[in-house]
Amino acid sequence: MNSVTTWTVLIATSGLCFAIKMVGHSVPERWLAHPRLQRINALVPIALLSALIVAQGLVVHTRVVIDHRLAGLAVALAALFARAPFPVVVVAAAVTSAIVYHLH
Amino acid sequence: MPKVSKNTVRDSLSVSLTVGAYGVAFGAASVAAGFSVLQSCLFSLLTFTGASQFAAVGVVGSGGAAISAVAAATMLGTRNALYAMQMAPLLRVRGLRRVAAAHLTIDESTGVALSQAPRGTAAMRAGFWLTGSGVYLFWNVFTLLGAVGAKALGNPASWGLDAAVPAAFLGLVWPRLETTFLRVVAASSMVFALVITPWLPAGLPIIASALVAVAFGWRPR
Numbered sequence: 001m002n003s004v005t006t007w008t009v010l011i012a013t014s015g016l017c018f019a020i021k022m023v024g025h026s027v028p029e030r031w032l033a034h035p036r037l038q039r040i041n042a043l044v045p046i047a048l049l050s051a052l053i054v055a056q057g058l059v060v061h062t063r064v065v066i067d068h069r070l071a072g073l074a075v076a077l078a079a080l081f082a083r084a085p086f087p088v089v090v091v092a093a094a095v096t097s098a099i100v101y102h103l104h
Numbered sequence: 105m106p107k108v109s110k111n112t113v114r115d116s117l118s119v120s121l122t123v124g125a126y127g128v129a130f131g132a133a134s135v136a137a138g139f140s141v142l143q144s145c146l147f148s149l150l151t152f153t154g155a156s157q158f159a160a161v162g163v164v165g166s167g168g169a170a171i172s173a174v175a176a177a178t179m180l181g182t183r184n185a186l187y188a189m190q191m192a193p194l195l196r197v198r199g200l201r202r203v204a205a206a207h208l209t210i211d212e213s214t215g216v217a218l219s220q221a222p223r224g225t226a227a228m229r230a231g232f233w234l235t236g237s238g239v240y241l242f243w244n245v246f247t248l249l250g251a252v253g254a255k256a257l258g259n260p261a262s263w264g265l266d267a268a269v270p271a272a273f274l275g276l277v278w279p280r281l282e283t284t285f286l287r288v289v290a291a292s293s294m295v296f297a298l299v300i301t302p303w304l305p306a307g308l309p310i311i312a313s314a315l316v317a318v319a320f321g322w323r324p325r
Binding site: 003005006007008009010012013014016017018020021022023024025026027029033035036038039040041042043044045046047048049050051052053054055056057058059061062063064068069071072073076077080086087089090091092093094095096097098099101102 | 125126128129138139140143146147150151152153155156157158159160161162163164165166167170173174176177178179180181182183184185186187188189191192193202203205206207209261262263264265266267268269270271272273274275276277278280281286289290291293294296297298301302304305306307309310311312313314316317318320321322324
């Protein structure tokens with residue numbers, strides 16, 4: 001990781017995310033009101049966040065790898081089923097993963 | 105601002121604190137992905153839209169190219185344009201106030217504003233501004249705490265931070281999975297991302313998963 005990459009990502013992401021918000025505040029409502037666009041847009045967060053779970057929990061670069069992270073994710077899933085609040089879910093996953101990492 | 109009902113203030117503050125606390129997870133994830141404490145804080149100050157921030161550092165952390173990180177973050181940010189279009193006619197602001205309104209347009213400020221509809225337009229406006237600025241304050245304070253904390257901890261795997269990040273994504277997507285259809289979309293996206301992972305450069309499977317959203321959203325259900 002070099003600092004050119006991290007600064008580029010930071011500046012471009014901030015600029016584009018602000019521009020998106022500003023566009024929404026400035027264009028006539030009907031421009032983005034197409035039903036298909038709205039349906040797809042509503043599903044984008046679910047699709048991307050789901051892919052991110054897999055990419056962060058089961059992948060190392062371009063390989064699918066099963067390791068301590070999966071144990072953490074399984075506990076997070078169990079915590080969510082038990083209606084645990086967000087911080088509990090994250091901490092439970094971290095603790096489980098760290099334990100499995102050190103046992104290994 | 106005219107007199108604001110206690111209920112509106114209470115709703116805004118409770119959302120601000122709860123959501124702002126997620127900033128700890130972002131600060132930690134950002135440092136674990138290789139960003140500095142300063143960069144992590146600038147992310148929350150300047151980008152200020154949680155899912156996009158998590159995606160940007162997540163893609164970089166998994167070895168993806170800068171362009172993949174920015175594309176994933178931008179796609180996650182598009183929903184803010186739709187929120188902004190709903191908020192603009194309500195707020196009716198110009199100039200610098202419009203810039204501020206745009207920056208504070210996120211899931212939570214829009215959500216609280218819309219939830220205040222039974223209390224009238226003034227309450228909706230107050231809900232937007234109070235929640236937007238409240239989340240902004242707490243999100244940034246907690247980002248700093250998370251980033252400094254993660255920096256002090258060192259090796260992310262040793263403290264389980266590498267599992268905390270996907271667990272945070274799971275926690276973010278979980279409340280959205282209200283119907284069987286949405287759960288099918290999520291499961292399909294996971295399977296799709298796993299299957300294409302060996303064939304694409306790191307980070308691209310995340311962006312490619314937007315195709316799952318296109319496929320499921322193309323026709324009305």
